[in-house]
Amino acid sequence: MEGSSYADDSAVGCFLSVKTTLGDEFEGQVITYDRSSNILVLHILNLRFALKLQFKP
Template identity: 70%
Template sequence: MAMEGSTINSEDFTVGCLLSIKTTLGEEFDGQVITFDRPSNILVLQEGSKPGPKRNIRFLKANYIKELSFLGQAEDPLDIKKCYIDLHRLQAREELAVRQAEADAERIGVGVTAEAQSIFDALSKTYVSLSLLLWCYISLLASVLCF
């Protein structure tokens, strides 16, 4: 069952249904409906049908749907029994991202030009490598002189 963009309504987006979608931007993909938010007119889809722990989620404004084909109905994509989130791993990723953002923020100069900042960034990458190389050289030299 194919539908044109002008005849699409929110009843076409029931949770779990499998759709083939063509957008007004020329993209074509298949996905399973996770939810549809009426006030914002946003459709949330889980792309592909391959089983596995990683899935692509797409948020699509329904206005951008050019053609829609119903492929079938599947079980609820958000079945709690089949979902597993490793909270410890997620928290570790968050902490790492926060530390990285803080380190990146510390390297940004105040009141400097963009050119000066880019020079500093390039030198800081080189400096880290040179300082490690220098440390290795000094350690090697110290071990040779001690014997």
């Protein structure tokens, strides 16, 4: 990748576990990172959503 450095490439292959502020959780592996656009590409391995259902009688 043009303009990449060792620090950028060192995250490739790492596994992440993320919980969003909305309560959704996922696990993934870092595929690549582009420093200029600040984009992280993940391969999602496990996805869990926090479903908030409201029933009205």
